[in-house]
């Protein structure tokens with residue numbers, strides 16, 4: 189923040205675009221938490237990039253005063269990585285749905301996790317494809333009945349937290365859109381974390397899969413004595429099926445992708461690359 193920059197409040201980040209989400213959609217809670225965190229950290233809109241995929245959740249960049257990239261389905265992570273390595277000074281936040289992130293975009297998660305770029309990835313997990321009217325998604329429970337699974341979902345849901353832990357992500361947390369205070373704290377920590385920070389948010393779709401009654405009894409606060417540096421203990425929480433753990437599961441410090449990349453660039457610039465005619469001479 190320069191001395192000329194005005195103090196920002198959560199209101200400052202609102203755009204003229206009004207969210208067209210259904211009244212009661214969990215994504216409102218995620219958006220409110222984002223406004224709060226951005227104001228807490230006084231992140232200037234000119235230094236902020238929100239990257240999204242396609243889905244109801246994918247509309248988020250339109251509602252936050254910042255640079256925004258409403259990309260294509262499943263491609264939040266490569267776009268966010270490209271933005272971050274082009275200008276590592278920017279605060280980059282990727283947002284998308286469970287379908288966007290874990291189905292069509294699922295192949296990008298292991299590579300983002302192991303590369304550890306310094307950005308945040310928030311999945312608004314409603315266990316359905318909201319935008320396309322409620323088909324089953326990779327996090328829908330077995331037996332889930334919808335237009336695309338009229339006789340019940342025959343698949344088992346994947347477990348996002350366990351997935352990210354096994355891929356080696358350096359920050360893994362889970363929040364609930366109905367608990368915006370806690371969610372604000374988690375996203376705040378995620379932005380401050382140096383490296384790839386994954387926040388899964390249980391964010392009900394009131395229209396196509398209304399879980400507002402069934403989710404709250406299953407929520408379980410991660411106890412304060414949980415050692416967030418212990419990956420094995422984090423797996424115990426991540427593999428819970430009856431309960432939904434809320435809070436910070438795991439955090440570790442690892443070199444970031446940008447740090448490695450700038451080292452490679454430094455080495456490449458210092459080396460004298462072979463001339464083209466020398467390379468051709470090898471094959472003649």
Ligand SMILES: Cc1ncc(C[n+]2csc(CCOP(=O)(O)OP(=O)(O)O)c2C)c(N)n1
Pocket residue numbers: 242243244245246261284285286287288289312314316317318319320325
């Ligand atoms: C390549 C491609 N395939 C399929 C679609 C259709 N489509 C749009 S959004 C979506 C799923 C949205 O579900 P999710 O990512 O969970 O987001 P939500 O709407 O629930 O927030 C699908 C299949 C698309 N836009 N592009």
Ligand code: SF4
Pocket residue numbers: 208209210212213214215244245314318319392393394395396
């Ligand atoms: S369809 Fe579902 S996810 Fe989409 S805006 Fe409505 S409640 Fe939210």
Ligand SMILES: [Mg+2]
Pocket residue numbers: 243285286287312313314315316317318325
């Ligand atoms: Mg969804």
